[in-house]
Amino acid sequence: MNLVKKWIVVFLSIILVASLASNTAFAKSVQDYEPDTAYVDVAAATFWVEPDLLRPVDEPSATNPVDLHEWTSKMTYEEKLWLVGNLETQALLGSKVTILEERGDWMKVAAHEQPTPRNEFGYPGWVPKRQLTDGKSFGQMVDRLPFALVTEPTTWLYDDKGKSAKFMEISMNTRLPVLNENGDMVLVMTPSDGAKWLVKQDVDVYESKEDIRKPTAADMLETAKKFLGLPYLWAGMSGFGFDCSGFTHTVFKTNGITIPRDSSVQAKHGTPVARENLQPGDLIFFAYNNGEGRVHHVGMYIGDGKMIHSPNTSSTVRIDDYDAPGYGEEYAGARRYWD
Structure with missing residues (x-):
């Protein structure tokens, strides 16, 4: 190879290496902005x-x-x-x-x-x-396998099919990939502790989220009433304790409907419902300044002028007249998410 050709090869090699380095740097910069x-x-x-x-x-x-x-x-x-x-x-x-x-x-x-x-x-x-x-391998299973949806307020994961060793108590609305169904038990995968067993009657198994049956108002009221007597917990989103909007969010989510997390945002979506047209399953909202200010509370209408809700730190999930003193004067409208 003569000197001119040699320098051409060196020059092209330098360009190629620089190009690869640039592409690698670009790919890294893009990856850096992709959240984990x-x-x-x-x-x-x-x-x-x-x-x-x-x-x-x-x-x-x-x-x-x-x-x-x-x-x-x-x-x-x-x-x-x-x-x-x-x-x-x-x-x-x-x-x-x-x-x-x-x-x-x-x-x-x-x-x-x-x-x-x-x-x-x-x-x-x-x-x-x-x-x-x-949970990388767990995440792949979430994307590919059917899932078990917990439908009781809480239930237990077991180490063995015979239920001789309890592993963890988990909440309604927990969703875990299904590995196998065997008799009255379901084998599911956990994020980092391997396969565990669930009692079949405490879950529904679905191929995908889209397969969750469209709920009726009766379905949602049945779900909500399972929590009667559960103590209030600020920010609570589980069968171990709810705040007001955590309660309504979980009841709907368990029935296949995703609604906003907070009551103030729940009050802005769904379909507006006039007071005279309230139906069981509708969400009722309450706001400061005689219902004209910021929404601070939500309950689910159950019919006959009553709602089921998780009121405050001193109380539990209970049924009240939605027009009772303390609520009626703060009524701020209703929304329907289930129809």
Whole structure:
């Protein structure tokens, strides 16, 4: 090879290497802007407004596994009331989240399928890292396999088909990929603990979300009434405790209908319903300033002038007259999502 040809080859090689490096750098820059995702690895992960707000009494809610019964039962009324404004929401075992930020042992994430104008990916908040897993193989199963949808307020995952060893208590609306159905049991995959068993009568199995049967008002009222007597929990989204909009969101979601997470946003979507046309299953909203201000509460109409709702920290899921003092003067309209 003469000298001229040699330098041409060297020159072209330099251009090729530079081009590859440029393409690699471009691909990396694009990837850097693609948010990572993870999966909730506990029965219900509690989202906080900021990291490191935990009090000693809150520790059972921030471990892996969690003990939500211990957490809610040991808090005094004042300690529960303190949660108002300090918690955001909850996300259930196997729920997908987008990672927004990382700070020490905490991650700010957005819970998918909890619609909110606050974030395009879902409802945001801070959770301890130990309550999340990357769950890559689990995620592939979520995308490819049928899923079991829990339809009871809570149920147990078992280590064995004979139910001799309880693994974890999980909530209604939890969805896990199905590996097998065997008699009265269903084998499902968890995000990081392998295959576990569920009692078949406590779940419905679907090939896809689109296969969930369109609910009737009676279906949703039946679901809602399963929670009568359940104590209120600010930001609660599970059978271990609900706030008002967490309750309505979960009842609808379990029946295949995704509605916004917060009452103020629920009040802006769906189909408006005149007061004289209320039907069971409609959502009723209440607002400050005699119904003219900000929406702060939601209940589900059940007929005969009554609603089922999760009222406040001092109460439980219960049935009340929606026009009773304390509610009637704050009536702010109704929306229908089920028809």
